[in-house]
Amino acid sequence: MQTPLSVMDFLDRAELVYGDRVGIVDEPLQPASSWGELSYRRVAELARAQAAGLDRLGVGPGERVAIVSHNSARLMTSMFGVSGHGRVLVPVNFRLRADEVSYIVEQSRASVLLVDPELAEPLAGVKARHTFVIGAESDALLYDFDSAPKRYEIAESDTATINYTSGTTARPKGVQLTHRNIWLNSVLMGLHFGASDRDVYLHTLPMFHANGWGLPFALTGLGAQHxxxxxxxxxxxxxxxxxxxxxxxxxxxxVIAMVLEAAAEWDGPVPGRDRVRIIVAGAPPPTSVVQRIESELGWEFMQIYGLTETSPLATVNRGRAEWDDLPAAERAEKLVQAGAPALGSQVRVDAQGEVLIRSNQVLEGYWEQPQESAEALKGGWFHTGDGGTMADGYLTISDRKKDVIITGGENVSSIEVEDCLYDHPAVAEVAVIGVPDEKWGETVKALVVLKPGGSADEAELIAHCKQRLAGYKSPTSVEFRQELARTTTGKLQKFRLREPYWEGRERGVN
Incomplete structure (x- = not known):
């Protein structure tokens, strides 16, 4: 027997098994009015009412519903009220400019647009056929509690969500994730990280970001509290x-940096010691940060590697029994690796050093961009654009391929140099880039933000690196900045940081 996998499976189980349990505790300071504490039975009722409301609006199966919102119970419920009832949810990054949101709404051809009240003014010019500012007034129009929603047949190959990439080099692409993609990603997240109905999950991660990495689904199905x-x-x-x-x-x-900073000023024992586990992703953290999480917070550090296009789970790194007795520094070195392939995933590095992935979590394609889809999936593998190495079954991300610095014929991983500079007590943030050099082709340049009250000069930081790295890897110059350019999801925009140094040249390499 084979039954189609659907994102609705997770809420159906929660309602059946944990109906009376408080499933979601909404942010109390929502500008749209907080929904407070919701039992899983109430969450399921709201999801059905939202689906019935979409029926009333004439929004049929397969139509797109875009939502631009900070984390909220309304956004999380829409993952089931929209995707779980035959439509396609388009969760949009709330940090984007109006023209960027407008492009996503138009490119996805969304029938419905829901906008966070805090964003109503800046996004006033962005429209869909049905546009609502989220709140009590829109709730009355969007949630129909008097009608049962229409039942639509959902195939597991149907698109459940379209999640737009951050678009750091071009217009964002809409990543089509199917019910099968999301279902398997969510189950694997729960499996690899030991989730259960005893968990209480704090949504520090934006729910729009790869659907909160699948955890809103996984933890709902297991009856955990959000x-x-x-x-x-x-x-x-x-x-x-x-x-x-x-x-x-x-x-x-x-986010880890914020927590560590707050913990240093916390009055009394830091909450969660020997209880909290935290998954980090987005960039390999410095080994010093991993050690601080374990020593200062007493939290378990875990890491994943993946992309929106992989739903996102591709690799998993969680402390192994064999590492328990290692010195903290050695254990941290192992934990900053991207990790081993998740169950059912295949990961390899090709001859050019690019990380390739094949799994059930890999996207169906980019929404209405067949050429880009074919390029990303050529040869039956998803091409990540990341450079890495594999050793003993573990992947290490060396850099974005385009960010590898080639100086005097030697490859330098900017991440390795950044990790070294983060070990300096005065350094708060750092980005390492390659800049043109007539002799070496490129040389290593560090852009550094110092900690408040921190003191260091260029010579000191270069000497710091030369004591720890091969000479060719050490920066030849350091510039101090007040801040570093980042994407709307917090990633360093190295292409913007490099631009001034390569201006006027035909190529971005030398």
Whole structure:
């Protein structure tokens, strides 16, 4: 027997088994009015009412519903009320400019657009056939509790969500994730990270980002509790860990930095010691940060590697029994690897050093971009654009292929140099790039943001690297900045940082 996998399976189980349990605790300070505490039975009722409301609006199966929102119970419920009932959810990054949101709404041909009240003014010019500002008024129009929603047959190969990439070099592409993609990604996330109905999950990760990495689905199906955090703040994260007994959260390295900073000023024992586990992704964190998570917070550090196009799970790195007795520094070195392939995934590095992935989580294609889809999936593998190496079954990301610095014929991983500079006590942020050099082709340049009150000069930081790295890997110059250019999801925009140094040249390499 074979039954189609659907994202609705997760909420159906939660309603059946954990109906009376509080499933979602909404952000109390939602500008749209908080939904407060919702039992899983109420979440299922809201999802059905939303589907019935879409029926009333004439939004049929397969039509796109875009939502631009900070983390909220409404956004999470839409993952089931929209995708679980035959439509396609388009969760949009709330940090994007109006013209970027407009492009996504138009390119996806969304029939419905829901906008966070905080964004109503800047996005006032962005329209769909049905446009609503999220709140009590739109709730009355969007949720029909008097009618049963129409039942649409859902195939597991149907698109469930379209998640737009951050578009750092061009217009964003709409990543089509199917019900099968999301279902298997979510189950694997729960399996690899030991999720259960005893977990309390804090949504520090934006739900729009690869559907919150699949955890809204996985943890719902297992009956765990969701604590919605609207905006990331280190001290507030610690307060909610303490208040709600949080056991599980995710975040980029920048989120970890906020938490560590807040923990240094926390009055009393840091909440969650020996209880909280945290998944980090988005960039390999410095080994020093991994050690601080373990020593200063007492939280378990875990890491995944993946992309929106892989739903996102591709590799997993969680401390192994064999590493338990290693010195902290050695254990950290192992944990900063991207990890081993997730169950059912194949990962390899081709002759050009590019990481390739084949799995059930790989996207169906880019929405209405067949040429780009074919290029990304050529040869039956997804081409990540990331450079890496494989050793003993573990993947290490060396860099974006285009970010590898070639100086005097030697390849330099900017991540390795950044990791070294992060070990300097005065360094808060760093980006390492290649700049043109007449003798070596390119040389290594470090752009550095110092910590408040921190002090270091160029010579000191170069000497710091030369003591720890091969001479050709060490920066030949350092510039100090107040901030570094990042994408809307917090990733360094190295192409923008490089642009001034390559201006006027035909090629971006030398």
């Amino acid at each position: 604590i919605v955090l609207r905006k990331v703040d280190g001290a507030e994260i610690l307060r909610r860990v303490e208040r709600h007994g949080v056991t599980f959260l995710c975040g980029a390295p920048a």
